[in-house]
Amino acid sequence: MKVSFKLNNKNVTINTDPMRRLLDILREDFNLLGTKESCGEGECGACTVLLDGKPVTSCLVNAVHIDGKEVMTPEGIAQEPLGKLLIDCFDETNAVQCGFCFPGFLVTSYHYLKTDGEKNLNKIKKALSGNICRCTGYQKIFESVMLACERN
Amino acid sequence: MKSIRKIDAIPKLNGSWKFLDDYSYEEMIHGQLLYSTCHHGFIKKIAFPDGYNLSEFTMVSAKDIPGENIVPEPECDQPFMAEKEVFHFGQVIMGIAHPDRKLLREFISNTKIEYEELSAIIDIKECLENQKNAFGRELTIDHRTGKKPDPNWIHHHKIYYTPHQEQAYLEPQGMIAVWQPEDKIMFVRATCQCPFFVKEGVETIMSDTIKEAVIETSEGIGGAFGGKEDFPSLLAGITSLLSYKSGKPVKIVLEREDDIQITTKRHPARIEINSWTDPETKKIMKIDIDYRLDAGAYQTLSPVVLARGVLHAISGYCIPDAFIRGRLFRSNTPSNGAFRGFGAPQAFAAMEAHIDDIAANLKVNPYEFRKINIFKSGDEFPTTQPILEDHLSDCLECVIEKSNYLNKLKEFKEWNKTHKDKKGIGISIGYHGGGYTGNGEKVLNSEVKVVIKKDATVMIFVANTDMGQGAHTTLAQMFFEAIDHPREKCLVQLPNTSKTPNSGPTVASRTIYIIGNLLRKFAFKIKDELGFENLEDYVASNQNEFPREFRMNFVQDPSVVFDDENYVGVAYKDYSWAACVTEIYYHADTYQIELTKNWSVMDIGKVVNQKIATGQAEGGVLQGLAYGLCEFFYKPGYGRMHGFTDYALPTTMDIPEINIEFIHTDTPIAKGLGEIPMDFPAPSVRNAFHNATGVFIDEIPLIPERILGSIKNLELGI
Numbered sequence: 031m032k033v034s035f036k037l038n039n040k041n042v043t044i045n046t047d048p049m050r051r052l053l054d055i056l057r058e059d060f061n062l063l064g065t066k067e068s069c070g071e072g073e074c075g076a077c078t079v080l081l082d083g084k085p086v087t088s089c090l091v092n093a094v095h096i097d098g099k100e101v102m103t104p105e106g107i108a109q110e111p112l113g114k115l116l117i118d119c120f121d122e123t124n125a126v127q128c129g130f131c132f133p134g135f136l137v138t139s140y141h142y143l144k145t146d147g148e149k150n151l152n153k154i155k156k157a158l159s160g161n162i163c164r165c166t167g168y169q170k171i172f173e174s175v176m177l178a179c180e181r182n
Numbered sequence: 183m184k185s186i187r188k189i190d191a192i193p194k195l196n197g198s199w200k201f202l203d204d205y206s207y208e209e210m211i212h213g214q215l216l217y218s219t220c221h222h223g224f225i226k227k228i229a230f231p232d233g234y235n236l237s238e239f240t241m242v243s244a245k246d247i248p249g250e251n252i253v254p255e256p257e258c259d260q261p262f263m264a265e266k267e268v269f270h271f272g273q274v275i276m277g278i279a280h281p282d283r284k285l286l287r288e289f290i291s292n293t294k295i296e297y298e299e300l301s302a303i304i305d306i307k308e309c310l311e312n313q314k315n316a317f318g319r320e321l322t323i324d325h326r327t328g329k330k331p332d333p334n335w336i337h338h339h340k341i342y343y344t345p346h347q348e349q350a351y352l353e354p355q356g357m358i359a360v361w362q363p364e365d366k367i368m369f370v371r372a373t374c375q376c377p378f379f380v381k382e383g384v385e386t387i388m389s390d391t392i393k394e395a396v397i398e399t400s401e402g403i404g405g406a407f408g409g410k411e412d413f414p415s416l417l418a419g420i421t422s423l424l425s426y427k428s429g430k431p432v433k434i435v436l437e438r439e440d441d442i443q444i445t446t447k448r449h450p451a452r453i454e455i456n457s458w459t460d461p462e463t464k465k466i467m468k469i470d471i472d473y474r475l476d477a478g479a480y481q482t483l484s485p486v487v488l489a490r491g492v493l494h495a496i497s498g499y500c501i502p503d504a505f506i507r508g509r510l511f512r513s514n515t516p517s518n519g520a521f522r523g524f525g526a527p528q529a530f531a532a533m534e535a536h537i538d539d540i541a542a543n544l545k546v547n548p549y550e551f552r553k554i555n556i557f558k559s560g561d562e563f564p565t566t567q568p569i570l571e572d573h574l575s576d577c578l579e580c581v582i583e584k585s586n587y588l589n590k591l592k593e594f595k596e597w598n599k600t601h602k603d604k605k606g607i608g609i610s611i612g613y614h615g616g617g618y619t620g621n622g623e624k625v626l627n628s629e630v631k632v633v634i635k636k637d638a639t640v641m642i643f644v645a646n647t648d649m650g651q652g653a654h655t656t657l658a659q660m661f662f663e664a665i666d667h668p669r670e671k672c673l674v675q676l677p678n679t680s681k682t683p684n685s686g687p688t689v690a691s692r693t694i695y696i697i698g699n700l701l702r703k704f705a706f707k708i709k710d711e712l713g714f715e716n717l718e719d720y721v722a723s724n725q726n727e728f729p730r731e732f733r734m735n736f737v738q739d740p741s742v743v744f745d746d747e748n749y750v751g752v753a754y755k756d757y758s759w760a761a762c763v764t765e766i767y768y769h770a771d772t773y774q775i776e777l778t779k780n781w782s783v784m785d786i787g788k789v790v791n792q793k794i795a796t797g798q799a800e801g802g803v804l805q806g807l808a809y810g811l812c813e814f815f816y817k818p819g820y821g822r823m824h825g826f827t828d829y830a831l832p833t834t835m836d837i838p839e840i841n842i843e844f845i846h847t848d849t850p851i852a853k854g855l856g857e858i859p860m861d862f863p864a865p866s867v868r869n870a871f872h873n874a875t876g877v878f879i880d881e882i883p884l885i886p887e888r889i890l891g892s893i894k895n896l897e898l899g900i
């Protein structure tokens with residue numbers, strides 16, 4: 031099937047099996063390796079991307095779902111002003127440990143900053159509740175997002 | 183204490199830092215493992231599905247192994263692949279590779295294996311209750327006086343149970359092997375903690391069909407927590423064999439379901455404690471601990487976990503008459519292995535629970551009772567190792583004050599009188615001996631290498647991996663801070679066994695403690711040897727001396743003398759100490775515990791990088807709390823977990839506010855940090871639940887079903 035979508039602000043078209051996972055399309059066809067596979071079943075958020083501006087787990091999204099839509103990956107977000115701000119905050123607090131979960135956290139936090147952005151711990155916890163991190167205990171992640179809210 | 187930023191944070195965030203699955207090689211094909219779905223039995227037939235062209239697949243099994251079919255481990259008893267008989271669910275039978283990852287997955291899931299089933303033990307209690315299942319060497323620490331307990335002393339007897347715990351590193355296990363026939367080198371790219379273990383694994387299975395195995399880690403290692411200590415050796419062996427047979431680079435990345443089902447977990451434990459306490463002085467006078475671990479089907483590294491377990495079994499108390507017995511028990515489940523804490527979390531879960539049991543019985547508050555019994559300088563461990571500092575009791579005092587523990591005890595008692603829901607507060611303490619146990623560091627004889635280049639860049643070569651702890655940032659920091667060298671001119675190189683000397687595995691809280699302190703000394707030594715004030719100036723004016731290589735070995739302190747036969751002597755040179763207080767809110771209607779606050783005070787010696795250390799400690803404390811609250815891997819009647827859907831990991835919504843403080847930081851020596859945060863928190867949850875409800879639960883985690891079962895017959899006094 032022919033699938034056309036906007037990927038990190040660029041129009042692209044691919045020919046693919048309609049059931050192919052968005053995660054595989056990004057990693058295999060576009061070499062966008064920032065989107066990670068950890069659980070493969072929608073539980074961990076490591077593969078989170080924005081689909082028409084909303085965070086989705088790309089391991090559960092298939093090619094048919096993205097036709098005509100807009101996809102933003104961690105690589106794309108890292109180029110945006112708010113993405114840059116978040117990266118700097120995560121870096122400043124030394125929040126990043128193994129880092130495998132972080133591209134996913136970047137995407138979700140970016141979405142929070144764009145759609146709400148209030149420096150409110152409970153709201154941030156809720157916004158990030160679909161992302162699992164095994165290393166950090168989450169505290170430094172909250173701290174970073176709070177910092178980004180403050181500086182935005 | 184400078185919190186310099188991590189070298190790898192930005193590339194990890196923007197996706198450019200490469201983890202194992204982000205590497206590919208020309209003509210690379212994909213591999214997967216075909217493993218046993220039977221707990222114990224003979225393999226009768228392997229039936230591949232129809233409709234596939236078998237010639238497209240590369241397959242290896244035990245009979246293809248040119249070398250030895252035994253994974254090198256402290257106890258070499260586990261084969262890479264099963265021969266005729268399988269001894270546990272998840273035992274690898276074959277490695278299979280194909281160019282198409284998805285097709286391979288389908289092929290394997292449709293492959294049917296027939297077995298002749300034999301009797302099997304999969305239930306944890308069935309394994310640990312029956313003494314006939316004990317295997318391997320029994321360890322005892324005998325510090326008995328030979329005297330009978332005084333008849334006035336109060337006897338307490340309890341059995342405590344702890345569950346499996348899954349490391350749940352977010353990056354699954356993975357390996358790439360690239361066979362290079364021209365020079366007979368097996369190159370392996372690994373996500374692992376111990377490149378030299380992997381090397382030994384590959385060289386064992388391949389034997390002299392290869393000249394050498396060269397292991398290089400991926401840039402990013404997406405978490406490990408012990409889980410990537412020994413399993414990578416097995417995985418690398420099979421991946422290498424597939425590459426050798428196919429002549430192509432082979433990548434295996436485990437699916438989460440396979441990873442969770444077949445790799446190592448924390449050992450479930452049954453710990454039985456008999457203690458005798460003098461009711462007058464409130465001092466524990468005598469103790470007897472029977473420490474049992476479910477090792478799984480093979481011993482592998484369990485003997486070493488057992489050693490650490492018995493050495494931490496008494497927790498932080500001075501008990502004049504002590505006997506500790508440790509044994510491994512066999513079951514038909516995958517071998518359990520390393521997980522942050524390595525036998526110590528089980529020990530503290532039992533002993534710190536027991537302390538609260540005795541305190542409740544004697545009607546002393548848990549803090550007072552600990553204060554009376556906690557060991558002080560001048561006391562000794564049951565191994566006779568002298569206690570040289572009071573830092574453990576300093577941690578306890580500090581956390582009691584910070585958490586306002588004594589006032590909260592009163593406050594919660596009042597509040598609970600008029601509420602159906604309950605508030606509770608609990609204490610626990612712990613410690614962790616840094617580095618390998620006993621004579622281990624002497625045997626390891628770690629070596630580090632430094633190359634100083636013509637532009638005064640310092641390249642540090644160590645085998646220790648950065649799997650998220652920030653080790654490569656902190657290790658470099660320890661070197662450049664010692665000689666005041668610019669940060670950007672001091673870099674730890676990616677571990678590669680052909681370039682990096684063997685500075686030992688990344689385990690046992692030894693990276694900063696052993697290797698970091700060694701690098702610091704090394705920096706001073708090079709400075710003395712060359713006689714410079716400023717390295718950049720020196721290199722600039724002595725260009726012909728550079729590039730130059732330096733090497734240095736770790737020398738164990740002579741005070742570390744340990745009798746490994748009798749478990750007497752100094753088991754660890756330095757201990758990290760800790761104490762915590764946890765507050766909970768108990769929802770009576772749903773039988774749920776909500777963690778509200780935790781204060782953890784630790785002595786890890788010098789803190790090299792405050793933010794990195796705090797972050798690592800926060801993560802460890804949460805793993806420890808979750809061990810007490812929600813994580814378990816096996817449930818009778820349900821079996822073992824399958825992935826992140828049924829294994830309950832804490833999310834952002836489940837976590838308390840965690841407050842970390844480091845004390846006694848004004849010292850040149852950085853002690854172990856990796857494991858201590860995981861060791862002690864779990865029992866504080868259980869003790870807080872008792873404080874809230876008056877109910878003791880002797881098996882963690884405190885999940886609602888277990889709470890419901892325990893309080894059914896008890897009135898909560900509302």
Ligand code: FES
Pocket residue numbers: 066067068069070071072073074075076077078087088089090
């Ligand atoms: S990999 Fe998609 S949610 Fe975990």
Ligand code: FES
Pocket residue numbers: 126127128129130131132162163164165166352404405650
């Ligand atoms: S940093 Fe390792 S899982 Fe989040």
